Amino acid sequence: MSKRWTWGKVSLEARLLLIGIPVFLWTMIPIYHLFLFAISSKDSATSGRLWPKQPTLQNFSIVLEQKHFYLNHFWQQLGNSLLIALAVGAITLFVSTTAAFAISRLKVQGGRSVMNLALFTYFIPAAFLAVPMYKTMANYGLLNSRWSLVLAMVTIASPYCIWVLKQASDKLPWELDEAARMDGATPLQLFRLVYIPLMVPSLVAVGVYALLLAWNEYLYGFLLLSKTSDLTLAVALGNFLAADDSPWELLMATGLIYALPPAAIYYAFKRYMVGGLTSGAVKS
Amino acid sequence: MAVVAFKKIEKSFGKVKVIHGISFDIADGEFVVLVGPSGCGKSTLLRMLAGLEEIDSGDISIDGRVINELDSKDRDIAMVFQSYALYPHMTVRDNMGFSLKLRRADAALTSQRVANAARILNLDTLLDRYPRELSGGQRQRVAMGRAIVRDPKVFLFDEPLSNLDAKLRVAMRAEIKALHQRLKTTTVYVTHDQIEAMTLADRIVVMNDGIIEQIGTPLELFDQPCSLFVAQFIGSPAMNVFTGELHRADGQNWVQAGDNRWPVAATAAGSEGQSVNYGIRPGDIVIAPPGSGIPARVIVVEPTGAETELLLEVGASQFTVVLHGRTQAKPDDLVGLQIDAAKTHLFEQGSGKRLV
Numbered sequence A: 001m002s003k004r005w006t007w008g009k010v011s012l013e014a015r016l017l018l019i020g021i022p023v024f025l026w027t028m029i030p031i032y033h034l035f036l037f038a039i040s041s042k043d044s045a046t047s048g049r050l051w052p053k054q055p056t057l058q059n060f061s062i063v064l065e066q067k068h069f070y071l072n073h074f075w076q077q078l079g080n081s082l083l084i085a086l087a088v089g090a091i092t093l094f095v096s097t098t099a100a101f102a103i104s105r106l107k108v109q110g111g112r113s114v115m116n117l118a119l120f121t122y123f124i125p126a127a128f129l130a131v132p133m134y135k136t137m138a139n140y141g142l143l144n145s146r147w148s149l150v151l152a153m154v155t156i157a158s159p160y161c162i163w164v165l166k167q168a169s170d171k172l173p174w175e176l177d178e179a180a181r182m183d184g185a186t187p188l189q190l191f192r193l194v195y196i197p198l199m200v201p202s203l204v205a206v207g208v209y210a211l212l213l214a215w216n217e218y219l220y221g222f223l224l225l226s227k228t229s230d231l232t233l234a235v236a237l238g239n240f241l242a243a244d245d246s247p248w249e250l251l252m253a254t255g256l257i258y259a260l261p262p263a264a265i266y267y268a269f270k271r272y273m274v275g276g277l278t279s280g281a282v283k284s
Numbered sequence B: 001m002a003v004v005a006f007k008k009i010e011k012s013f014g015k016v017k018v019i020h021g022i023s024f025d026i027a028d029g030e031f032v033v034l035v036g037p038s039g040c041g042k043s044t045l046l047r048m049l050a051g052l053e054e055i056d057s058g059d060i061s062i063d064g065r066v067i068n069e070l071d072s073k074d075r076d077i078a079m080v081f082q083s084y085a086l087y088p089h090m091t092v093r094d095n096m097g098f099s100l101k102l103r104r105a106d107a108a109l110t111s112q113r114v115a116n117a118a119r120i121l122n123l124d125t126l127l128d129r130y131p132r133e134l135s136g137g138q139r140q141r142v143a144m145g146r147a148i149v150r151d152p153k154v155f156l157f158d159e160p161l162s163n164l165d166a167k168l169r170v171a172m173r174a175e176i177k178a179l180h181q182r183l184k185t186t187t188v189y190v191t192h193d194q195i196e197a198m199t200l201a202d203r204i205v206v207m208n209d210g211i212i213e214q215i216g217t218p219l220e221l222f223d224q225p226c227s228l229f230v231a232q233f234i235g236s237p238a239m240n241v242f243t244g245e246l247h248r249a250d251g252q253n254w255v256q257a258g259d260n261r262w263p264v265a266a267t268a269a270g271s272e273g274q275s276v277n278y279g280i281r282p283g284d285i286v287i288a289p290p291g292s293g294i295p296a297r298v299i300v301v302e303p304t305g306a307e308t309e310l311l312l313e314v315g316a317s318q319f320t321v322v323l324h325g326r327t328q329a330k331p332d333d334l335v336g337l338q339i340d341a342a343k344t345h346l347f348e349q350g351s352g353k354r355l356v
Helices: A007-038 A058-064 A074-105 A111-123 A126-139 A146-170 A174-183 A187-216 A219-224 A233-242 A248-278 B042-050 B092-102 B107-120 B136-150 B166-183 B194-200 B218-223 B228-233
Strands: B004-013 B016-026 B031-035 B057-062 B077-080 B154-158 B186-191 B203-208 B211-216 B240-249 B252-257 B260-263 B275-280 B285-288 B294-303 B308-314 B317-323 B334-339 B344-348
Touching (some): A007 A248, A058 A248, A074 A146, A074 A187, A074 A233, A126 A146, A126 A219, A146 A187, A146 A219, A174 A187, A174 B077, A174 B092, A174 B136, A187 A248, A219 A233, A233 A248, B004 B042, B016 B042, B016 B057, B031 B194, B042 B077, B042 B186, B042 B203, B077 B136, B092 B107, B092 B136, B107 B136, B136 B166, B166 B194, B186 B194, B203 B218, B211 B218, B211 B228, B228 B240, B228 B275, B228 B344, B240 B317, B260 B294, B285 B317
Parallel strands (some): B031 B186, B031 B203, B077 B154
Antiparallel strands (some): B004 B016, B004 B057, B203 B211, B240 B252, B240 B275, B252 B260, B275 B344, B294 B334
């Protein structure tokens, strides 16, 4: 391989940059703004400068010490978000893994139809389902319980997760199941000892997807939860805008903190995310 | 150690019937090879014995006990798959011990059995490796080890050597044979490769289109194929076959094809003037100087060292001849073919049945 720059290479590089730079700016400018607000004092927050005269971490200490009316339950709400996201991730993972195993490996009769029906729910925008979901939760007496949001998010996340896992399990060699059956494995042993270990990459991807979906959810949280101490941080952030003079710098500081866990999770699992979510995207 | 019996087995996939009533017995300790072209139903038959396919009608029994309704795990059989089907996330040791673990066998017993199987198969040093770290032949041996550890009544092999390269295939073939001679476990082996069948089997079951064409020892099938299909399937290079008319006169029998008279065994059945398929194996033809025997022209000479394969032209048809040794013949040489009438085969035109 020669390292010489030819015109072809230079022009290819130039074209990639031409696409890459706008995409980079498009993504980073809002985040930069978020950061800028978060480190500015209240008076200078909206001054329009590219870098504040006196950058400060004051906002973060106000947030972390809950020293503002809107932030009275910050830690509680962060905890709620975390708890709900983890529960949604775990329950979705359980539901979709068992469903995918039954449909793909045990070939349960009608399994495919069930999966297609579940996927069909995506034809209806989630916002339209919000009111029926609200009614349903009311019927079961779950309103104002964090469980209502957990169950709603599991419902929304599961069909896609089942589909991704089903596609991934279809790719496992069928002979493995047959070998395990001949070795004397019951379906549950097959699930536990052979299927789950081989599905780990897809399971991580799907679990993280469901977890982040719940972490970022606003609409359903807003509808289903009302007690201030039950709210997720996403809904609490929305409430900042209820006043005429919103404390933007605090909103942004909280937002920055709120954005950190997903970034960390994504970074930790990105190896699985790309492979897991795209595997099964193409029917091979 | 067990006796296996197939009785009037039938099987359909949807509307397509793939097994049309098959019955045969396998003796205790016997090595039986099911062979046939792809789609002949041999794998399906094996999978029915394994419990991986339902049996539509008929019975399969092991040691006199009908196993149709038994789960695979209760049949006491072990199978080696074409793709090895090793558990990728387990070490060789865990792969081999998996069946015993499921049975909640004593840990000491498990490790002893695994160690024993590993010694037989030369896997001692590989026990802590993962399947992805093994070569094809080693994976194949692990798959066999997994079967041995079970100490089953019957071993099943489903085209176990198809994924190996030619050289390794020959080596593993010998290992499988040695293994059977050592363990003497009843074995059913499926392959489409007739050489594997010939070299391994005590008895071969030749299948075609869901029926059994012939059952017999390798040499029985080679010497007395009961149909044209078996004659052409068994043996490499394949038997030379052409059509002609059977004639009997003055105590002589021959088949007339073009201008040539091909000798026929005195014991052959068939009536005067009947259309027949005439077969002669490449190794049963002797090359003579031109003028004697049936005139032929050399097209291609293929020396392989110990043997020489000749492609000849007789009239409009082509013949393969295998010489045990070397030859001076060159392309376009004229030679004569001498045929031993006792080594020829006659098959009825149409049905393909052997005429004896």
